[in-house]
Amino acid sequence: MNTKDGSGMRITTFAGGDAGSWRVESMRAVAGSVLPRADRLQILETANSQAANSSWILRGASSYERYVHRPEREVLVARQPPLGRPQAICAALIPIRKSCAWWELPQDERRAIFEERSGHIATGIRYLPGIARRLYQSRDLGEPFDFLTWFEYASADAAAFDELVHAIRGTEEWSYVDWEVDIRLSRETLFE
Amino acid sequence: MNTKDGSGMRITTFAGGDAGSWRVESMRAVAGSVLPRADRLQILETANSQAANSSWILRGASSYERYVHRPEREVLVARQPPLGRPQAICAALIPIRKSCAWWELPQDERRAIFEERSGHIATGIRYLPGIARRLYQSRDLGEPFDFLTWFEYASADAAAFDELVHAIRGTEEWSYVDWEVDIRLSRETLFE
Numbered sequence: 077m078n079t080k081d082g083s084g085m086r087i088t089t090f091a092g093g094d095a096g097s098w099r100v101e102s103m104r105a106v107a108g109s110v111l112p113r114a115d116r117l118q119i120l121e122t123a124n125s126q127a128a129n130s131s132w133i134l135r136g137a138s139s140y141e142r143y144v145h146r147p148e149r150e151v152l153v154a155r156q157p158p159l160g161r162p163q164a165i166c167a168a169l170i171p172i173r174k175s176c177a178w179w180e181l182p183q184d185e186r187r188a189i190f191e192e193r194s195g196h197i198a199t200g201i202r203y204l205p206g207i208a209r210r211l212y213q214s215r216d217l218g219e220p221f222d223f224l225t226w227f228e229y230a231s232a233d234a235a236a237f238d239e240l241v242h243a244i245r246g247t248e249e250w251s252y253v254d255w256e257v258d259i260r261l262s263r264e265t266l267f268e
Numbered sequence: 269m270n271t272k273d274g275s276g277m278r279i280t281t282f283a284g285g286d287a288g289s290w291r292v293e294s295m296r297a298v299a300g301s302v303l304p305r306a307d308r309l310q311i312l313e314t315a316n317s318q319a320a321n322s323s324w325i326l327r328g329a330s331s332y333e334r335y336v337h338r339p340e341r342e343v344l345v346a347r348q349p350p351l352g353r354p355q356a357i358c359a360a361l362i363p364i365r366k367s368c369a370w371w372e373l374p375q376d377e378r379r380a381i382f383e384e385r386s387g388h389i390a391t392g393i394r395y396l397p398g399i400a401r402r403l404y405q406s407r408d409l410g411e412p413f414d415f416l417t418w419f420e421y422a423s424a425d426a427a428a429f430d431e432l433v434h435a436i437r438g439t440e441e442w443s444y445v446d447w448e449v450d451i452r453l454s455r456e457t458l459f460e
């Protein structure tokens with residue numbers, strides 16, 4: 077975690093366009109405007125990539141957790157699966173921006189809305205280990221979105237994933253989300 | 269707060285070299301190695317600057333607060349002065365890196381060490397409004413340091429500033445700091 081080369085080693089780039097191992101199945105705006113059309117998604121573990129023929133590029137840093145407390149961390153560590161499981165051929169990339177009103181709240185009030193009143197962590201835990209998740213922080217990078225959330229799951233968990241995002245979108249926390257795009261993806265199985 | 273152009277508007281660049289309105293008075297490593305010699309400091313409100321003849325460049329984002337709770341926020345808002353006061357001709361730039369052990373702690377334990385056990389916010393408040401402060405977040409940018417802290421004060425408050433950094437460096441929080449450089453600066457008064 078502490079090895080940094082000064083050139084953005086912890087930054088991941090998501091490039092939508094006509095290349096990449098993930099096929100875009102659907103793309104829709106939940107709030108705000110949709111992104112330009114893309115047929116494939118490429119994921120690059122670098123900040124400085126110039127992905128050819130991309131219609132959009134989004135970047136985020138895999139960073140420390142802002143709201144998770146010790147007991148929640150222990151459950152997450154015990155249950156959360158890694159990315160890249162062979163059976164997880166479905167994915168979702170959900171870029172999100174939160175309003176000024178959210179960012180102006182102090183830490184204790186953001187945490188109370190996030191977990192005590194919206195159960196964001198508790199809801200996610202109910203869908204482990206089926207749905208793998210990784211959060212990328214984009215706000216401090218000057219990106220258009222504040223976060224990029226990446227999910228991976230097997231086809232059999234697709235309905236559970238819909239249930240999860242539906243539950244999260246109905247919370248008080250989500251009243252602060254002013255831009256959200258839902259991008260669903262799939263890839264070929266490894267031995268096809 | 270919400271206006272972002274996607275090119276890093278919230279990022280500030282500190283360039284040490286032979287140009288800039290701040291004169292470097294001293295530069296020393298509190299922990300870890302010192303930075304290369306610089307005689308002047310230039311501060312640029314952009315991420316993409318290529319400051320000529322600089323011996324080092326450090327970048328950080330002015331971002332939302334990670335640990336401040338509502339009652340602390342109210343005291344800070346009431347007492348903290350702006351940057352750029354005419355009498356504040358002394359400054360300090362203190363780049364800091366924290367250890368892996370710090371970043372692996374969950375949010376509740378980082379907060380407890382930061383404030384309940386180290387009194388970081390409470391100590392800073394005791395030196396308001398004399399000593400103005402701004403924190404820049406560097407970790408997610410892939411920078412060598414995790415934070416850049418910037419202070420401005422009048423010559424009459426120089427001893428108080430020494431007292432403040434001495435108090436902070438004696439805390440439990442500071443046992444997690446594994447790289448810290450203390451750069452003191454001055455500028456000419458406006459009407460000289």
